[in-house]
Each structure stands twice: as C-alpha cells, then as structure tokens.
Amino acid sequence: xxxxxxxxxxxxxxxxxxxxxxxxxxxxxxxxxxxxxxxxxxxxxxxxxxxxxxxxxxxxxxxxxxxxxxxxxxxxxxxxxxxxxxxxxxxxxxxxxxxxxxxxxxxxxxxxxxxxxxxxxxxxxxxxxxxxxxxxxxxxxxxxxxxxxxxxxxxxxxxxxxxxxxxxxxxxxxxxxxxxxxxxxxxxxxxxxxxxxxxxxxxxxxxxxxxxxxxxxxxxxxxxxxxxxxxxxxxxxxxxxxxxxxxxxxxxxxxxxxxxxxxxxxxxxxxxxxxxxxxxxxxxxxxxxxxxxxxxxxxxxxxxxxxxxxxxxxxxxxxxxxxxxxxxxxxxxxxxxxxxxxxxxxxxxxxxxxxxxxxxxxxxxxxxxxxxxxxxxxxxxxxxxxxxxxxxxxxxxxxxxxxxxxxxxxxxxxxxxxxxxxxxxxxxxxxxxxxxxxxxxxxxxxxxxxxxxxxxxxxxxxxxxxxxxxxxxxxxxxxxxxxxxxxxxxxxxxxxxxxxxxxxxxxxxxxxxxxxxxxxxxxxxxxxxxxxxxxxxxxxxxxxxxxxxxxxxxxxxxxxxxxxxxxxxxxxxxxxxxxxxxxxxxxxxxxxxxxxxxxxxxxxxxxxxxxxxxxxxxxxxxxxxxxxxxxxxxxxxxxxxxxxxxxxxxxxxxxxxxxxxxxxxxxxxxxxxxxxxxxxxxxxxxxxxxxxxxxxxxxxxxxxxxxxxxxxxxxxxxxxxxxxxxxxxxxxxxxxxxxxxxxx
Amino acid sequence: xxxxxxxxxxxxxxxxxxxxxxxxxxxxxxxxxxxxxxxxxxxxxxxxxxxxxxxxxxxxxxxxxxxxxxxxxxxxxxxxxxxxxxxxxxxxxxxxxxxxxxxxxxxxxxxxxxxxxxxxxxxxxxxxxxxxxxxxxxxxxxxxxxxxxxxxxxxxxxxxxxxxxxxxxxxxxxxxxxxxxxxxxxxxxxxxxxxxxxxxxxxxxxxxxxxxxxxxxxxxxxxxxxxxxxxxxxxxxxxxxxxxxxxx
Numbered sequence: 001x002x003x004x005x006x007x008x009x010x011x012x013x014x015x016x017x018x019x020x021x022x023x024x025x026x027x028x029x030x031x032x033x034x035x036x037x038x039x040x041x042x043x044x045x046x047x048x049x050x051x052x053x054x055x056x057x058x059x060x061x062x063x064x065x066x067x068x069x070x071x072x073x074x075x076x077x078x079x080x081x082x083x084x085x086x087x088x089x090x091x092x093x094x095x096x097x098x099x100x101x102x103x104x105x106x107x108x109x110x111x112x113x114x115x116x117x118x119x120x121x122x123x124x125x126x127x128x129x130x131x132x133x134x135x136x137x138x139x140x141x142x143x144x145x146x147x148x149x150x151x152x153x154x155x156x157x158x159x160x161x162x163x164x165x166x167x168x169x170x171x172x173x174x175x176x177x178x179x180x181x182x183x184x185x186x187x188x189x190x191x192x193x194x195x196x197x198x199x200x201x202x203x204x205x206x207x208x209x210x211x212x213x214x215x216x217x218x219x220x221x222x223x224x225x226x227x228x229x230x231x232x233x234x235x236x237x238x239x240x241x242x243x244x245x246x247x248x249x250x251x252x253x254x255x256x257x258x259x260x261x262x263x264x265x266x267x268x269x270x271x272x273x274x275x276x277x278x279x280x281x282x283x284x285x286x287x288x289x290x291x292x293x294x295x296x297x298x299x300x301x302x303x304x305x306x307x308x309x310x311x312x313x314x315x316x317x318x319x320x321x322x323x324x325x326x327x328x329x330x331x332x333x334x335x336x337x338x339x340x341x342x343x344x345x346x347x348x349x350x351x352x353x354x355x356x357x358x359x360x361x362x363x364x365x366x367x368x369x370x371x372x373x374x375x376x377x378x379x380x381x382x383x384x385x386x387x388x389x390x391x392x393x394x395x396x397x398x399x400x401x402x403x404x405x406x407x408x409x410x411x412x413x414x415x416x417x418x419x420x421x422x423x424x425x426x427x428x429x430x431x432x433x434x435x436x437x438x439x440x441x442x443x444x445x446x447x448x449x450x451x452x453x454x455x456x457x458x459x460x461x462x463x464x465x466x467x468x469x470x471x472x473x474x475x476x477x478x479x480x481x482x483x484x485x486x487x488x489x490x491x492x493x494x495x496x497x498x499x500x501x502x503x504x505x506x507x508x509x510x511x512x513x514x515x516x517x518x519x520x521x522x523x524x525x526x527x528x529x530x531x532x533x534x535x536x537x538x539x540x541x542x543x544x545x546x547x548x549x550x551x552x553x554x555x556x557x558x559x560x561x562x563x564x565x566x567x568x569x570x571x572x573x574x575x576x577x578x579x580x581x582x583x584x585x586x587x588x589x590x591x592x593x594x595x596x597x598x599x600x601x602x603x604x605x606x607x608x609x610x611x612x613x614x615x616x617x618x619x620x621x622x623x624x625x626x627x628x629x630x631x632x633x634x635x636x637x638x639x640x641x642x643x644x645x646x647x648x649x650x651x652x653x654x655x656x657x658x659x660x661x662x663x664x665x666x667x668x669x670x671x672x673x674x675x676x677x678x679x680x681x682x683x684x685x686x687x688x689x690x691x692x693x694x695x696x697x698x699x700x701x702x703x704x705x706x707x708x709x710x711x712x713x714x715x716x717x718x719x720x721x722x723x724x725x726x727x728x729x730x731x732x733x734x735x736x737x738x739x740x741x742x743x744x
Numbered sequence: 745x746x747x748x749x750x751x752x753x754x755x756x757x758x759x760x761x762x763x764x765x766x767x768x769x770x771x772x773x774x775x776x777x778x779x780x781x782x783x784x785x786x787x788x789x790x791x792x793x794x795x796x797x798x799x800x801x802x803x804x805x806x807x808x809x810x811x812x813x814x815x816x817x818x819x820x821x822x823x824x825x826x827x828x829x830x831x832x833x834x835x836x837x838x839x840x841x842x843x844x845x846x847x848x849x850x851x852x853x854x855x856x857x858x859x860x861x862x863x864x865x866x867x868x869x870x871x872x873x874x875x876x877x878x879x880x881x882x883x884x885x886x887x888x889x890x891x892x893x894x895x896x897x898x899x900x901x902x903x904x905x906x907x908x909x910x911x912x913x914x915x916x917x918x919x920x921x922x923x924x925x926x927x928x929x930x931x932x933x934x935x936x937x938x939x940x941x942x943x944x945x946x947x948x949x950x951x952x953x954x955x956x957x958x959x960x961x962x963x964x965x966x967x968x969x970x971x972x973x974x975x976x977x978x979x980x981x982x983x984x985x986x987x988x989x990x991x992x
Contacts, residue, residue: 642786677793681789731926
C-alpha cells in the first residue's frame, strides 16, 4: 500500500526545475518547501500557526494551506494518524515521564529515518533492483515460510516504489524537454536537453558518468525523504569514494574537467541546502530546533579492503564546502591512522574558517565500535558516522535513533523520592527519603534505580512504536536500496537490513557527573552542609544561598579537568547506562546501544530540570554532547581530552566533543600543526569525534558581558594562551579588535 | 572578604573559604614527584607533537638542585626539556644544567653594561660571558630579545647585539619578542608602580627594521618566537612545542 502511495505521489505531485539548475528534483513544488505527513503526525491549526509565526525555524504557511488542513485533513487524520494511534495505546506512566522531560521519542512525530547509503546505486539501477525483487518473489516458499505472504506484499510494495522513482524521473525529462524547446539561450538549451537525457537514464539504470551519478543519488535521496518524514535525511556516505570512478573516467575520456566536476558537485550541495527538515512542533522542535536535516557527508575514511579512502574527489569536495559554506549539507572527515596528514591539514584549513564543519571522526574507532556490535570488518569499514555522530554500516543497516534520555532528571527524581519538582506530580519509583541516605552509595543506588526504570520504560514503549511503523508505515522505497531487504523480503523497519540497531542518546553526562561529585564531596565526605540544607537550596533555586551555590560551582571536582575524583564518577554513570541499555533486545531480533549526544536537547531537558547540585540554576541548559558542563573545564583543552578519553568510547555508538577556539590560536602553519596534533592525540586515546568552533568578535563581546558562559574560551595573548574571561578589560578589547579585523 | 595588610600572616586559609574562588594562591611548593605527575598527564600530546617541558619563571637557575632533578626525571622518560633563563647565574651551574638540557631560551636585553644595570638592576657581563660558554657546548639555544621601544631598540644596541652574536662559536637563532604591557595588572595587584606606563608596543615596521639588521649579520630571526610571522625565509619549525612549568 505504501508503495502505491509513493507511486501516486510521484505521478501526481508538482515538479519543478529551477533556472540554471543542473541537478534537478524537489521534494515539494519548489525549493525549501516541505510537506506534512498527516497520516503520521497530524498538525493542528494551532501548530501550523505557530510554525508560521515563530521566530526560530519558522515555516511560511499560507492561509490556503491552513484552510485545507482545517476543512479536510484534520477532520480525517486527527484521530487516525500514527501519532494518535500510538499515543492512545501508551501507558500513563510513559506519558508522565515524557511530559516531565525524562526522555524524548523521535517516532512520535517522524518516521524512524536516517540512514546512509553505500555504493550500490552507482552500480545498479531501479530496473536491476526490480529484477532482484522478482527473483526474491519467485523464491518465496509459501508452504514452509509463515511470513511468505507478508514478504510478497512488501516486495510488491518495493517494486511499485521502483516504478515510482522511474516515473518521477521521466516526468522531469519531459519537463526539461519542454523547457528546452522554449529556451532562447543556446547554452541553457543544451543543458536542459542533457538534463532530459540524464533523467531518462537514471534512476532506471546505473549511472555512466559523474552527472548521472549525482542525479541518481539525488533522486534516491528525494525518494527516501518523500515517502515518509524520516527523522534526519538520507546521507550519501563516502561520496568521494563513490564518485571517484566517474571522475577518473571523465578525465581520461576528455569529457570532464576538474572545474566541471566541482561545479556539478556544487549543484548537488545547493539541492541539499534547499531541503529543510520537515516542520517539527512541540518537544520534537525543542530537541532539534533547526532547519538542518542532518545530511552529513563523509570524506576520507577507509575502503572495505582497509586501505586509505582519500582521493582527488575528497579534495574537490573540501573546496566545494569551503567555497559554498552553506547551512546544509554537513560534512565530516573520517580520520584513520592511514589517512595522510596533508589531507587532515587541508581539512583543518577549512575547519578554522569557522563554518562549524567539517567535523572529524575517528575511522579506526568507528570500525572497532561496529565490530564489537557484531559486524564484519569489511562492512564496518564501509560504515562510518552520520547525522550528528551516530555510527552505522552504510548501505546495510537500520540504525535508528529512538530519542534522548535526560540523565540528570533521574537524579532529580531520586532526590525528590519520585516527585517531579516542576509539576509536583509523582512519577515512577519511590526510592526513599534522600535525607536518610547514610552514604554516597545509598544515593547512587537510588539514582541508578530511577535511571534503569526510565530506560526500561522507554525501551518497552519504543519497541511498541517500532512495530506500529513496521506494520503501518513501512519504507518500501528505502528498503530497495538498503541491503539485505530485497533478499529477506522484509522492510527496512521490520528487520530487513543486514544489521539493525536502536540507539538511545544519553544527555547531560557533564551535569550528572558534577552533581554527583558535589553530593559526594560536600554532603557525604566533607559534610560542608547537610542534605537537607542542599535540598532546600535546590528547591528555592539557590535564593539566599549564593555562597552555597558558589561552593558547589567552584569547590567541586568537575568532569573535564583530568581529575580522577570526578572522572571516576563519570565512568561509573557511563557503566550504569551501558549496562542498562547495551544489549537490550529490540523487536527485530537485535539490540539497543547507546550514544552520548544531545543535539539541542540539552536545552529542552534543561528547561525541564530544576536547580542541580552542581550549582546550575533551574531551567538553564544541561551540559551538551559529551562535553563538560559549561564553564566547568578550567584546565585547558588537553585536560578536557584526557577526561573524555577516560570514557570507554569504543563501547558506544558515538560521542560528541565541541572545542572552542579563537582564530589566533589556530593561526598560521603552527596553528595547523597544533590542530593536527590535538586531533591525532585524542584519536590515539580512542576518542570518537571532535569538532571545532572558531569564535568571532560578537561572541567575545558576549563573553565580556556573561563571563560565566565562557569560562572555557581560550585565547592567544602574546606567546601564550589564557582564558579570555581571566584577562583584564584592556586585553579583552585588544583581542576583540584583532578578531573583528578577521586578521590572524 | 577584606584583608588587613598589616596583620595578614599569609596563612592562605581565606583562599579555601572564598566560595567564588576570587582569592587564589599563586604558586605552591611541590616535590619533583608532584611536578612530574602533572607533566606526565600530557605525555600523549608530547608523543604526538614532538613537544616537551619548558622550565621558566622567575629564574629556574635560582633553584638549581630542583631543576637538575626535574631535568633528570624528564630524561628518564625521554621527554624534551627546555630552560628559559636570563642567563644571570654562576657559570658552573649553567653548564651543569646545560648537560641535561635539550634547548635554552636565553634572554638578551641590553648590550651596554650601564644601561643594563639601570634597567634590570644587574650588569650584563656575567650574562654575555655565560652565553659565550654555552655556545661552545653541544646544547641548542635560541636568543630571546624583548624589544622595548625607547629602551633597547636603538640602532646602536641592535648592531652591538648582532655583532656579538655573530662572533659566537655557533650561528644562532634570535627571536624578537615585541613588548606588551600584560604585566601592568600584575604590578597593580602587588601594589607596585608600573614604570613603563606610556611605552607602546613596537609597530610592524619597526620590528621588520630590527629583524633586517639582525639577519644581515647572518642570524636566523623570527618575530614573536613563532614561525607564522617569519622575518626571513630561514626560520624553521624545528623547535618542539613545550608545556610551561613556571618556577618562581
């Protein structure tokens, strides 16, 4: 059914070819438009109005659209959409936790999406896939396989999806020809005719040249983001490796120059940028408040035979991203021991310009992570990281993010014996009056109980939602291009791929570590104050207790300072999370794993969290990614890295480390050498990922006004570095002036 | 919290008590073991970058036994050791330290003994003599020339410095360190008068002039001690990146 639905869409929806475009195809009737998916999540009129009027990540919603929604769409879909069905069956307890901000659930608004392709679409076209589907159908054993009939349905759906994609492309070919006949400019006319040729060939057949390869990817990308509103867009994976044969062939045959290749790739980049994420509302908007749909393209890495994946196209793409520096797509490099330093340096030159990408992943660690999860070495090498930082096997895996977990919230519930201080409601387990805890062990036990309970509940309900999607909203087109769905006759959401993983993203490791550290040190060891006094202070949001709060902030061993007191607590929490999550079964016969990621959810979770024992005021953001709490790291970037490396990152599915620098720290050849050293050292220590923020003069002005938010900002003074907020005003002004000039 | 300067016994208990960390002790006593424990934390970074430890201050040669033990400890784990010194010390001590040091950063402020005395409180004979002796040894060194406009940047001084260095046993590298007034706030905190108030940092043109004079005598010159602003094409990046250990 879904397959036919997709086909209908492709036959009927308005298509568009923009002026001057070389790569064509939009998800909507024009660039930067997205559709809603009322069958999954029916937006109310109020939702649409909020989307239209909100300041951040708004979407223009015309009155006509609102009219159609209110007259036709909402009345039908309001009670029938996936979200409504799912929510009506979910236990009260889950909803309490959800509303309290203990976790989020990606699938409450969007389909489980987000995966990455391997190179199959550059070797096979839709017609080839149709042949494989037919073979699989023919091979079904209706007598002995109880699932045979279901599989037949799925395969037929996949087949219809293939047709859909071909039809969609054909329509573009026709449109291009029409436009060509009307085109006065000779050069553009030629381009349009070429576009028509390309759209007639792909995606039906495997691409033959670079242009076809890029258009092939784009049609497939559009297909996957159109059939459903998957969380996060599709990713092309190791694009430099996939495009290389076409590039070399073109050069050798004299049909392609390096400049032309760069131009074509740039066209693809612009397509990504014109495709914002489908509109999110409520909690989901807060988790991920951005237009960015998280396509994150991988450069470098390893080939499946283990050799270095860097090639000329890798460098071309670096130039493209430096040249365009658009919001989307993201780009990253996968750095291995085998990756040459000169590629890393080329990437660092782009990084220090401050676009926020490329980020850097540890390709070797990523292989180890995957092999630990049970993949073959070759498959693991073909994998990598996508989205933010999640590890998966490109082209062969459904690695589904199930939502974020608010780790500090579990401590808050333990400190309030299951009453959520923000709502006053009783949620979950009673773990005892914290004032009666004799020692830190009893406190940790209570925290652990709360945490495990929340995790089990999340997993239980997530498994239910997973079945709903598998049964009611399969991704038939996506299943065509991810192996081994055709061979298995099963959908991407139903265990069809070779590997299936569920991730829970754990938020707030910095905040929870420092909070536990403060309790251990001040309440239980030094007895600086009683638990009772601390709890009252938290409840009062530190009113009249500023000295106590400062003691918590400044006299507590904190994560990120290479201090074993704090870091050992981090390790303990990580071990608890790992034990509670890793290996838990999903409904596809495989497992859950964890990653340490927050995107923007640390802000939403922070809003749902009261004052914390690490001295953080109520409702302020929690620590982000895997990073230390804001301002808690005061011993420089090497200490941060040392702390991060005490986390056993190889057992996760990804971690995220943000480092902030001033341009002058990274300036010149020496600055590049430093970046290279820092990255290589962190990866030597098995770090998974690092990205650099290079700040500008505006940020520095803000740092002057709000120094507590910028305690970790390092600047180059003269021949040494120091913390910006520790400098006197005269030097701050000088550095601001220097930075504002853009001069290094 | 208010300090009564007269009665303060420097027990430093107030630094523990102040919750905002507004009071801190600058400097503390440490054993060789404690210093090395701190140093060893960053060994992965040294291994990767080829870096090591820089002993600076104050004047590290004023604590020679401590310094020698630390250099020994660094040597035992193959860690590169740099000593940043004014050169004002007994020659035997300097040479003893030189035996265990990989690189010296050696200050040269003024060639005129009277002016040197006037501005630093000591003459420069010992310093120049020590440098001669050092240049006859195997150890690497870089001369550091803090350039202070109106004090030591006159052509006579620069020429004199260039001539002296040219005659040393080995060709050396010289880093021109442009004056800056970061120390002003330090002086204020001690309640001292900063007597160079009004002196401005040298401008780029001035720096280039001085660099040109020095390099015309065959010296390898950098400005700022780092190679992203080389004064001539001969500057290289062979010096390791170091972690500063300040011995007051």
